[in-house]
Amino acid sequence: MSKRYFTIGMAGHIDHGKTTLTKALTNVDTDRLKEEKERQISIELGFAPLYESDELQISVVDVPGHERFIRQMIAGVAGIDLVVLVVAADEGVMPQTREHLDILGFLGIKNGIVAITKIDRVEEEFAELVKDDILGELDGTVFENSPFVVVDSLSKKGIDELKNLIIDTLKEQETRDSKGAFRLPIDQVFTVKGQGTVVRGTVYEGMVEEGQTLKVMPEGIEVRARQLQVHHKQATQAFAGQRAAINISGISKEDLERGDVLVSSEHFIVTNTIDVAIRIAGDLDYLVKQRTPIKCHIGTAEVMGRIVFFDRNELKEESGEILCQLRLDEEIVTKRGDRFIIRRPSPAETIGGGWVIDPRANKYRFGKQTIVELEKKKEGTPEERIIAALQEAKSLPLNELIKRTALDENTLKTALGNDPFVCYNGKEYSLSGIVEAIIDKMNSRLASFHSNTPMRQGLNKAELLQSLAELYSRSLLDYAVEQGINSGLLARRGQFVASADFYPHVPKSWEKRTENMLAALKKDGMKVQYLKDYFKNAGLPDTLAIDLKHYLEEQNLIEPLDDQYYWHSDVFNIAVAQLRKGTSTEFEVPDAKGVLDLSRKYMIPFLERLDAKGFTKRIENKRIWQN
Numbered sequence: 001m002s003k004r005y006f007t008i009g010m011a012g013h014i015d016h017g018k019t020t021l022t023k024a025l026t027n028v029d030t031d032r033l034k035e036e037k038e039r040q041i042s043i044e045l046g047f048a049p050l051y052e053s054d055e056l057q058i059s060v061v062d063v064p065g066h067e068r069f070i071r072q073m074i075a076g077v078a079g080i081d082l083v084v085l086v087v088a089a090d091e092g093v094m095p096q097t098r099e100h101l102d103i104l105g106f107l108g109i110k111n112g113i114v115a116i117t118k119i120d121r122v123e124e125e126f127a128e129l130v131k132d133d134i135l136g137e138l139d140g141t142v143f144e145n146s147p148f149v150v151v152d153s154l155s156k157k158g159i160d161e162l163k164n165l166i167i168d169t170l171k172e173q174e175t176r177d178s179k180g181a182f183r184l185p186i187d188q189v190f191t192v193k194g195q196g197t198v199v200r201g202t203v204y205e206g207m208v209e210e211g212q213t214l215k216v217m218p219e220g221i222e223v224r225a226r227q228l229q230v231h232h233k234q235a236t237q238a239f240a241g242q243r244a245a246i247n248i249s250g251i252s253k254e255d256l257e258r259g260d261v262l263v264s265s266e267h268f269i270v271t272n273t274i275d276v277a278i279r280i281a282g283d284l285d286y287l288v289k290q291r292t293p294i295k296c297h298i299g300t301a302e303v304m305g306r307i308v309f310f311d312r313n314e315l316k317e318e319s320g321e322i323l324c325q326l327r328l329d330e331e332i333v334t335k336r337g338d339r340f341i342i343r344r345p346s347p348a349e350t351i352g353g354g355w356v357i358d359p360r361a362n363k364y365r366f367g368k369q370t371i372v373e374l375e376k377k378k379e380g381t382p383e384e385r386i387i388a389a390l391q392e393a394k395s396l397p398l399n400e401l402i403k404r405t406a407l408d409e410n411t412l413k414t415a416l417g418n419d420p421f422v423c424y425n426g427k428e429y430s431l432s433g434i435v436e437a438i439i440d441k442m443n444s445r446l447a448s449f450h451s452n453t454p455m456r457q458g459l460n461k462a463e464l465l466q467s468l469a470e471l472y473s474r475s476l477l478d479y480a481v482e483q484g485i486n487s488g489l490l491a492r493r494g495q496f497v498a499s500a501d502f503y504p505h506v507p508k509s510w511e512k513r514t515e516n517m518l519a520a521l522k523k524d525g526m527k528v529q530y531l532k533d534y535f536k537n538a539g540l541p542d543t544l545a546i547d548l549k550h551y552l553e554e555q556n557l558i559e560p561l562d563d564q565y566y567w568h569s570d571v572f573n574i575a576v577a578q579l580r581k582g583t584s585t586e587f588e589v590p591d592a593k594g595v596l597d598l599s600r601k602y603m604i605p606f607l608e609r610l611d612a613k614g615f616t617k618r619i620e621n622k623r624i625w626q627n
Contacts, residue, residue, distance in 0.1 A: 005241030012086035106353025182206030185299035259301030278354035336406025458498030
């Protein structure tokens with residue numbers, strides 16, 4: 001069984017003992033800043049190793065509780081798998097505890113444990129009252145059915161019980177995905193003397209290896225992971241769920257900030273407009289109006305923007321999920337399913353939170369139809385999401401599908417192996433319905449072409465594809481042509497493509513005159529006039545001449561000597577037979593003139609035509625029959 005990695009969080013009101021509890025559990029003091037020591041409050045995120053065995057590794061993040069440090073709190077909680085809600089027995093649930101509860105719910109945290117701290121400061125009867133009070137406050141939250149542990153961090157009462165409960169709970173919990181592309185939202189940036197730039201964060205998904213080439217997003221700067229550490233220990237790899245510090249080369253500390261994301265692939269989307277599903281906090285102090293300025297906390301990023309509704313102009317109290325859009329002032333890195341919090345910048349207030357439906361959002365009209373479309377996006381199965389992406393783009397390679405659908409590679413490949421998906425070039429995907437539609441469009445274009453130019457073999461393939469190039473990629477059009485030919489709907493004739501049931505022909509209105517022209521040409525034998533004169537004498541218009549000439553050549557009804565003189569094919573074949581019979585294996589121009597009795601204006605072009613068709617091979621003044 002492979003090792004599993006988790007990060008848990010300590011959350012709660014300021015001065016309720018989160019840092020002291022973390023130290024009691026881990027023997028690590030997570031207050032590392034001078035001002036934190038002096039003021040005895042946590043300003044930055046603190047991290048410590050809690051437990052490690054052959055099967056499990058658990059880290060702790062101590063989240064700042066003070067309202068001023070809400071950004072750091074969200075950055076820490078966004079990457080955790082289980083929360084220990086810390087409530088002091090001598091104070092009970094405080095306003096900030098409630099806000100933390102809201103945030104944890106909006107971020108989709110499923111597992112929780114309630115730790116009642118400072119139990120030695122209160123009488124046993126009072127502790128029971130505090131517990132009842134907490135139960136009432138937790139009703140309807142993600143913690144309503146969570147287990148309680150009573151602890152005192154200084155005397156270590158209840159610490160082992162809490163630690164064992166954390167371990168047992170996580171043993172039953174699914175771990176994060178280490179198989180997909182690596183992503184680490186950066187929450188700390190610093191330098192180490194002699195080493196250079198170091199970033200730290202919780203690995204959201206995937207894994208990273210020492211020496212691996214990565215990218216800092218959204219800037220797209222390429223870097224290399226020189227060294228890895230997990231809780232101050234050298235490591236060659238870091239996995240989803242682990243806290244990791246990565247020494248990176250190729251970028252300076254000044255070019256990085258909390259909120260940047262370290263990734264291993266191009267799959268992740270950089271965007272500033274996202275379709276979202278949100279829930280609103282139950283006790284908002286102010287109305288949220290259309291295009292209200294908001295501060296969006298997503299991953300470790302904090303970005304200003306506006307909220308855009310499509311079915312209302314304001315809200316205050318809502319119990320259900322609202323489908324809307326966030327238009328941000330800066331680009332972020334995100335994917336479908338990512339959780340976020342939105343807050344009012346001034347006066348400061350948590351408005352709500354939710355999850356990303358579509359990170360590649362467009363601008364929509366206000367109205368019910370937009371909500372219907374967003375609902376489809378929200379509820380869509382993997383197959384439906386792939387279909388929607390391909391209907392929009394027509395064809396996409398796998399890495400772009402991962403971006404657009406926010407599905408992992410394994411889920412995508414499983415779905416793409418079934419109808420209605422088609423793979424071509426070994427790397428690009430489309431829908432069978434799109435390919436069929438392209439073939440229909442090609443046949444429609446060809447039908448028009450055949451109607452206007454019935455004597456031509458077909459339309460030049462490059463010209464046919466160019467007529468659809470604005471709608472589809474060249475590779476998809478090439479594939480559609482081959483599928484059309486294989487299915488018997490299209491036909492290839494040299495460099496031309498035609499509808500399968502089409503055959504070149506002279507328009508009915510000109511059939512008789514064409515027959516008369518060919519009869520006159522045949523009658524004149526080898527001593528012909530210019531071809532254009534035969535057309536003119538037969539009453540065939542100049543507008544028809546070029547296509548008719550090509551048609552007669554392609555049908556082997558006439559044979560060119562040069563660009564002016566043409567023989568009827570029967571005459572040409574008779575002349576070849578006569579010359580072959582009247583000469584030996586080798587012959588010269590005088591020998592040929594003696595057999596066919598032709599002047600040089602016919603004889604020389606005729607002999608050159610024999611060379612071109614491979615009947616003869618010229619060596620200086622002689623020609624040698626080839627077969």
